[in-house]
Amino acid sequence: MADADTDSGWKTIAPQSAPDDYHIEVEKSLVDQPLRTLKRDDLFGVFDNYGDFRGEEHGAHGLYFHDTRFLSRLEFRLGGKPPLLLDSVVLDDNSALIVDTSNADLHVSAAPAGAAPVGMELPRETLFASRLKFLWEDAAYERILIRRFGGPGLTIPADLRFDADFADLFEVRGDIRLKRGTLSATVVDPATVRFSYVGLDEIARTTTIQFEPAPDELRPLGARWLVDLTERDRATILTRVHCAIGDAPAADPPSPIAAYRGLRRSGRKRTAALRQVETSNEMFDSVLGRSAADLEMLITKTPHGLYPYAGVPWYSTIFGRDGLITAIELLWIAPAIARDVLLVLARTQATEVDEAADAQPGKILHEMRGGEMAILGEVPFRRYYGTVDATPLFVMLAGLYFRRTGDLETIRSIWPNIRAAMGWITDWGDPDGDGFVEYHRMTDRGLANQGWKDSHDSIFHADGRGAEGPIALCEVQAYVFAAHEAAALLADALGEPGAEAHAAKAEAIRTAFEDRFWIEEMGCYALALDGRKEPCRVLSSNAGHALFARIAAPDRAARVAKLLTGSRFFTGWGIRTIAAGEARYNPMSYHNGSVWPHDNALIAMGLARYGHKAEAARVLHGLFEAATYDELHRLPELFCGFPRRRKRGPTGYPVACSPQAWAAAAPFALLGAAIGVDLDHAAGALAIDRPFFPDFLDSVRLPELRLGSSAMTLAFHRAGQDIAAQVVARSGPARLVVSK
Template sequence: MAAEVATDIMTIRTAEPVSEQPFYIPMTGPAARPRRSLKHDDTFIVLDSHGDIGASAGGPDGLFNADTRYLARLELLLDDLQPLLLGSNLRDDNSALMVDLTNPDIFRDGRIVLQKDMLHIVRTIFLWRGTAYQRIGFQNHGDRPVSFDVNLLFDNDFADLFEVRGERRPRRGTGSGKLVDPADVALEYLGLDGKLRTTVLHFDPRPTQLTVNEATYHLDLEPQQVCPLFVAASCNKPASFRPAPFFRGLLAHRREMRRSTAGAASIETSNNIFNEVLCQSMADLNMLMTETPQGRYPYAGIPWYSTTFGRDGIITAMQMLWIDPRVARGVLRRLAYYQAKTVDPLADAEPGKILHEMRGGEMAALREVPFALYYGSVDATPLFVLLAGLYVERTGDEATLAELWPSIEAALGWIDGYGDPDKDGFVEYRRASEQGLANQGWKDSYDAIFHADGRLAEGYIALAEVQGYVFAGKRLAARCAARLGKSDRAYQLEAEAKLLAARFEEAFWCDDLGSYALALDGDKEPCKVRTSNAGQLLFSGIVRADRARRVGADLMRPHFFSGWGIRTVARGEVRYNPMSYHNGSIWPHDNALIALGLARYGLKHSVEQVFEGLFDAAAYMDLRRLPELFCGFRREKRRGPTLYPVACAPQAWASATPFTLLEASLGLEFDAERGEIRLRNPRLPAFLNEVVMRDLRLGPSSVDLCVHRHGEEVSLEVLRTRGQIQVSIVLAQ
């Protein structure tokens, strides 16, 4: 019988066609060179380790603006040969990429005319205001004059980002190129949406020879002589546009970065490796921040998600709330501005719903993809309410609360209305068109929501963690209503939250699992699968304390906890695959929210385990940067975690994870009404003996703190205060 069941399951799974995975990101082969990314506002660039674009296979190379590629190739050659790599590094603040190269042996007529390692070539690249700037410096370290040609090959396809991701289009617009003058080239594309997109390349000094796809310089260098060349590629600028001089633009860019980050708390610890993790995380978060008309917004990740995402922006703002609550204000105001007002099935839009994703490319404009303004997210709306409440608790900013209250009420209206189509008290989803996402929680792979026997859930699906978000959101909204003097509304919301918690326990608890169901399907049948979603329930506070302890203990057992972190799906479940996107991999942000939940229920030893696992993983990662996700294989001695090949890095909520883990470990709480910062049951993991937090703000006041570890206990030292502020340690069961 067991063999027959296994055969049936295998039949079901092998019969699933790949076409069931819309907007899948294919991986056809390894990248020949490592990739590096830079971003400024709505523009980002992906280059290889040599500083080239499109010179080696396997990467999503290009200069992108508003979901369109504005440069698909920019390759440097010496006498038609590729230079040799010495090394490449991002600046610590992500403001520029520096690449050191040298020449190979260059032959002419069978004789070496330039011996290798005679030329030092330095490429410095940065982005600013829609333009990619590059300085290419050459220095002759030989003892005799040298002559050589420098070839810069460039081209563009103006591909929509979804084309770069692998989508096929039956028709495209028309492209062309023209010489504007002896130092400038314009590449143009007239899209099917009627929009003209232009890339202008400016060369300084003007090349020896220039065509629409190549700039050639003939250089003669004396010993020790230095010669710089400058290239600027601008997105959607007029042909007459002249970029700022390189060094003036670079200094202005760095000044802007310093101004935008001023006012956030800073953290330093006794562990140098963890300091590097924190510095890289903050640099990545600052790079992903985008100035929008509504305020700064953390774009989700590079390369695939460099745009406004509702869920990602909300969770990142939530993770950063204790460090810099201004991020939450920008996120809330922007999402309120784009909150759905009408029903649009193609966009999965309904009144009151919060945006999932927005795109500015040609395919979105033509609705070849539904993401121009797309609302196919079941959790962004309750998370919006949740973040609004947390922001007000953190800051006491009642002016912003009053501004946002109509949007909060509209979101609550969607939760109780369109979000609960069968009126059973649970928020559910089902895509309104075949173009939309099949699954609309944070695990949005087509196969992420399933039953214990492997069957995919069908019909209207109620995810476990979404009910937790609704519960927490309504409780916080009740407190917001009370602040605004709306006592009846506050009482109503609190009562609704309590009723939801009771109904949730009855419908979702699975005693045979010792955990909560992943979801209820359209027939109200629970998906009895052990998943990390149960851990996010702890974060929301919806679950009973006794059951929270059972869930917390289960999450730390080997079928969940790999040694690096908690898997999305427990080992042993039928669809478990440690190399999958959502069914067995490890997501840092998921672990961060689980850690907050473990801390809520006093499970600080488990918080330490999660913290230590992810810290150890980050120590192995390139640049000490936690990626979007990595594989869920069991940890083995003397080797690092296994990477997931197409994970975004940087990715906003992964970058914010180290700060959330520190928040959970220290039990940080902010009481704006009392002007008090509390550390509830604080502990530090074994790799941290001391943590110093400077400029920790609460209203107009701020404080510098130092936390020391003494075994399993900590002591608190107030280093400096500005204004009226209280700091205390709370020890409670």
């Protein structure tokens, strides 16, 4: 038993092995101090606002590469003291972090030869130290510029303290490992330190730190420069931290100057269309700009193709569900992202039964990890398929993508994967043959809940009892309905058999869904059916996804819309995951009362599709204003579901990822829903359905929207209670159709 905490009287219990839902152990909140995040492909850094990190003390801080923390400590000292912070900013395009500081008041009691006199005081704000930090390829770079403004010439020490723990990301999240590999730190030469770790997986991981100029003193855990400012007023220190995996010698990374030039030349081509949207509201433009930059940062080169990693710090890897929903949110404006997501998930689709990975033939990937614990099987996520919704979402996205682009070549290339996914839905996903797709983990090490609300306590009955599996989730049946509709469309386009059968199956699912999931006395769809086919009579945001997938009857959709935008669900910032007053409602929980931007975006898309445009605009307004309270104007993964209070912003969630891909995509999905954009390649039409703007928007200009060989640039302006659409530029035969 753990010792009692003598101050509080509470006992601290040491965590045992990883819990069954692999939740994140929390001792340090990610919102207790500002964080600065940089990411480049599989390398990312989480810094404090000084540009330092103290990972062993402060949780998520560190430099990470392939799910491992390659540098856990990096602290800068000037004159032996932490400097005073002046400014700390991640550039608007997320390319670099710039931190400006000055010296603290210094009392120099001893000095080396040539330094200022012993006993001299150096007033604060005499020295300026600026840190420029960026990532390129497999290395993190920093330039420290120290300048003297007035005062006597002097020599002053500048220090960097560093360490590498090579903690697996799941260790950082709170898992306890009883055994670890072998770690060493070596001074290689006067300008280089190398940390080496050979894990229990027998894979070598190395962190090499190089300095220019060489420090005056170099130790395995620290470097010191005696910065001579007697004859000059500035000095520069350059560092390069290179991460490598495996024993093969790696090519030296480029110099800091060459790397920075490469970074600036790399451009932002993958999200160019997103950055061209302009509105009448500068703050909303800032929110859209940050979202576009976050998506550019999260889209990653993988061995399987480009993919939007889910989020930093906990989910910087391929997640099937997250990538699919991100692609759906952006489809109207950036369809190429959907193509890449489909191709990557087709290449990683399960082909055989693997109980440890919850894999069955045709199933779409949930999560892929490359750290030591995943390689050793200490966590089951090396290639893990424990998700019930990614497979129907994959087929649904394929249908939406084809309707949007007419790209039959891509659809033909993944048609075997679509057929395999539909086979999983029909067979493995519905083992009892009742027409509903259910989940039940194959071993006790998998995720207990396998929808997007995958916390261990997120699926329950009205009295608070946890639902026993196999569980059929409300939103999953909606996705399966949409998947059959998509499969019918694609089979017909390819001249393949089965289109009529898929259309008939979709209609059968719609009928069964309305019969079994609608709860009249609630005026809403049930959260789920448990293993005894008993409905979970809980008011949840999951019901809003029935509108998103268009399975809901119009009259029932209207009742759901009223509920979701009423006081039990709508906080003023957004729609809660669970309505206030339900058995497990807790506005501080991960899934039982919090507000998730992506959840709200999908619901708003559904509201708009059923004509509830004012309600969709209300969701957009709330989330926009929530983003304005973030210093970077960014929507996080989630925030707490407390009601909106005057003169203050939303309450943060302690371990929310920021940035998070599907949250970054949400403003674009919400804007598309408000405008009512619908692009149909086969019809050759760009349709605008009943545009409705929230009060903060008077005009919107959309970039060149492409539809086959056609392109249109559109402008929208408020005219009283009406929104007028104007074609600014066009080419090709596509038609513009506006419904009011």
